[in-house]
Amino acid sequence: MFISSFMSAPAKTVTPGTLLPEAREIMVSGSFRHLPVVDGKDILLGIITDRDIRSAFPSEVMDERERGEYLQRFATLTVGKIMTAIVTKLSSKATLDDALILFEESKIGALPVVNEVNQIIGILAINDLLTAYKQLFGLGVRGSSLIVVEDDGKPRALTRLTEVLESKQVPFTRLIRTGGSGWNSNGNNLIYIRIHSYNLSGINHALADAGFQPVVPAAQ
Amino acid sequence: MSPQKTLFHISHSRYLQHETDGDDHPEIPARLEEVNCQLQRLARTNQIICLEPCEAERRWILAIHSNDYLLRFEETALTGHSYFGHPDNRLGYYTYEIALLAAGAGLAGIDLAEKEPHATIFCSVRPPGHHAEKSMALGFCFLNNVAIAARYWQDKYQRRRIAIIDFDAHHGNGIQAAFEESPEVFYLSIHEHPTFSFPGTGYAEENGTGAGIGMTLNITLLPGAKDTEVQNAFTRQIEPALEDFKPEVLIIAAGFDGHRLDDMSGLAYSSMLYRFFGQEIAALGRRHCQGRVITILEGGYHLPSLGESFTEYCSGLLQSTEEVGKCSSVAL
Numbered sequence A: 001m002f003i004s005s006f007m008s009a010p011a012k013t014v015t016p017g018t019l020l021p022e023a024r025e026i027m028v029s030g031s032f033r034h035l036p037v038v039d040g041k042d043i044l045l046g047i048i049t050d051r052d053i054r055s056a057f058p059s060e061v062m063d064e065r066e067r068g069e070y071l072q073r074f075a076t077l078t079v080g081k082i083m084t085a086i087v088t089k090l091s092s093k094a095t096l097d098d099a100l101i102l103f104e105e106s107k108i109g110a111l112p113v114v115n116e117v118n119q120i121i122g123i124l125a126i127n128d129l130l131t132a133y134k135q136l137f138g139l140g141v142r143g144s145s146l147i148v149v150e151d152d153g154k155p156r157a158l159t160r161l162t163e164v165l166e167s168k169q170v171p172f173t174r175l176i177r178t179g180g181s182g183w184n185s186n187g188n189n190l191i192y193i194r195i196h197s198y199n200l201s202g203i204n205h206a207l208a209d210a211g212f213q214p215v216v217p218a219a220q
Numbered sequence B: 001m002s003p004q005k006t007l008f009h010i011s012h013s014r015y016l017q018h019e020t021d022g023d024d025h026p027e028i029p030a031r032l033e034e035v036n037c038q039l040q041r042l043a044r045t046n047q048i049i050c051l052e053p054c055e056a057e058r059r060w061i062l063a064i065h066s067n068d069y070l071l072r073f074e075e076t077a078l079t080g081h082s083y084f085g086h087p088d089n090r091l092g093y094y095t096y097e098i099a100l101l102a103a104g105a106g107l108a109g110i111d112l113a114e115k116e117p118h119a120t121i122f123c124s125v126r127p128p129g130h131h132a133e134k135s136m137a138l139g140f141c142f143l144n145n146v147a148i149a150a151r152y153w154q155d156k157y158q159r160r161r162i163a164i165i166d167f168d169a170h171h172g173n174g175i176q177a178a179f180e181e182s183p184e185v186f187y188l189s190i191h192e193h194p195t196f197s198f199p200g201t202g203y204a205e206e207n208g209t210g211a212g213i214g215m216t217l218n219i220t221l222l223p224g225a226k227d228t229e230v231q232n233a234f235t236r237q238i239e240p241a242l243e244d245f246k247p248e249v250l251i252i253a254a255g256f257d258g259h260r261l262d263d264m265s266g267l268a269y270s271s272m273l274y275r276f277f278g279q280e281i282a283a284l285g286r287r288h289c290q291g292r293v294i295t296i297l298e299g300g301y302h303l304p305s306l307g308e309s310f311t312e313y314c315s316g317l318l319q320s321t322e323e324v325g326k327c328s329s330v331a332l
């Protein structure tokens, strides 16, 4: 559940004094879209994105003389001039949920990860988060299927449900109970379980015996 | 009155000896007893010729599975374990031998199809095969009967271009894995969407790898899908794809667990859909393959629906060209 298992570490970094052509080269050759900016002691100062560099780079539509002047200027510009001083970062103890919330709020594609003294220890891209959730959800692993039952609102629904699965020795990874207003036509919540078994018939019968109605999920 | 048609039914009495005891296992010997009962119904209007296969030779199995896997499988069966790999894959003392006999059915079917190109051939086997991978038993499957048959057809008869149509409710991950890099074997599967259904593979985006890109077609259906959606997919996607591919032979992985009464999937097919499959597949076989088509049983666990769907499928295969012409306009 911690981001530290899914981030890239160590992160490739630059300093405020790094010239833009060099930063651009690092990004292109390593296929990075974000570079954390640090001082000589690896303390995080900011971040620079491929987009920042693209906007500083002379445009193709300029005439030759103008473009030449811009190129000369680009060659002397440093990262410190165009970086974003960091406000959004993750701590080494952050969870996947922390990251999800931050990504959603900040609209940034990657977040630097720092230790207690603000030293960079890694970087987490949105794609790393997708990979983490894919694993957590048991996706792409051969041998699983999703069972959906209605939460009848009676006490201890999840206890009764897991009791059935565990007594039948059915391994499962994902268990989700929808919250809030009703998710199906009866206004009841649904419970989703990703089980690692093909004996759906046996499991359906056992769940029915325990009072659970299987639901056929439908797209809205 | 049209002349009597012949169905070659390849099966073995020993398939019933593959025991999966346990109170609730759906892949049981009674499945084939049900099929055998239905054969008698078919025999009222058709000639049925029953053939028993022999065990597939080890070299044909090794074209798909690893030697180490076969040794582990044999040892697990003979030493009295109740399952292999995962508790789903229950087995008994004879299961290894019987799995070799099940793989043998497809090979016998191919030998027959080569001698009698227009023969209608159905192999009723268990254990089923399409989830089994090179070194992994999965979903009640130990040896991949269909994949082994495809390699045999290529190697023994030089039929290089093979299309495999899999209409079981579940994705045949083992068949896909065996041929996903092959430009010569086209795997087409229509199944319940992998988000909901076992084994969680077979997304539409999976379309082959390397030289095999484009040679895997996964058509996914949402839970509750009915006949019309399948018929549309069949005529709009599967038939044009085969028109381009031009297979020399067809192998059908026939699973009947998409039936609405079968609770192993959320699909809601009627028995009549399987007649449609039979008719269309026979027509494809005539159009592209001079009638060289064999069908191998995969899933189907609700016994009455399995029996009825099997009968409808075979009846569809046996219908003559003129009759299909009349019916397909109704079916659509």
Ligand SMILES: [Zn+2]
Pocket: B168, B169, B170, B255, B257, B298, B299, B300
């Ligand atoms: Zn199936």
